[in-house]
Amino acid sequence: MSIAAPLPNADLLRLTGVPNPLPLLGGAEVNFKRTGLQDCDNQRPKQVRRISTAYLGVWGLRELVDDTALLLSELVTNAFTHGDGEVVRVRLYLTDQYVCLEVRDGSREAPRLQPVGPLDENGRGLLIVDALADAWGVTEGGACVWCTVRRDVHQPEGSR
Template sequence: MQQSIGSGFAVAFTPDECRVSDMRKITAAYLKLWRVPESTAENVILAVSELVTNGIRHGHGDVGLKAVCADGGLRIEVTDGNPNPAQLAQAEDDDLSGRGLFLVAVLAHNWGVSDDGHTTWCVFRLSSGRN
């Protein structure tokens, strides 16, 4: 179910890996609507992909994606019902996974986890030239 919320959106979905692509497409459409510069949009879409994948793999029940564009920033939140907070992992060179949150930390202005551990979020700064 998709719902518009001011300058944002919220989507809830069952945890299925095929939904990652859907969430990237929904996010890309809104980023275009909000006139987010392409280079920033690419980073946001990568962060959405990583956070949604983590929510699907490690969550408990349905997963939620929320994006809010306001005050020169874009906040992405993924809620997965897992009370164990997401943590940066130290992936080895030959590991096939474990770099998602590291990528989010590098690409976003800031990131964190809600006090209850259920939501992982990140914030991107947007240029002041965006309408």
């Protein structure tokens, strides 16, 4: 696992509908090597939740910790379960209006929402992302799933 500051990805932010994504106010990139060991790889969502919680705390956005941690957890779980690459890259960055999340897993196939029955044990990850994220999508070719969370989404009425 490695952590590095990312470069802004204006093209991906433009996909979210953010007209001018800059200035980039902060960010982090975490790269998880796929070990092939189920116990080790199953720890990655927990690790990324802790990392995102720390960054949101530093950025003064503790009110977004729960949603952001859940979103990243679902995306990272999907990446390790269905992805193809040797490395899963997680980017978390901040603009003036959004917390932006990206998970790259080397897939060539784009994930998609699937119907899920009430007794199904799996398959709800993207439904959760769809419900919680302000916007989400998949890059062409399916290698990166991204989503955004509005920074002011949980502020009380009248404080904006």
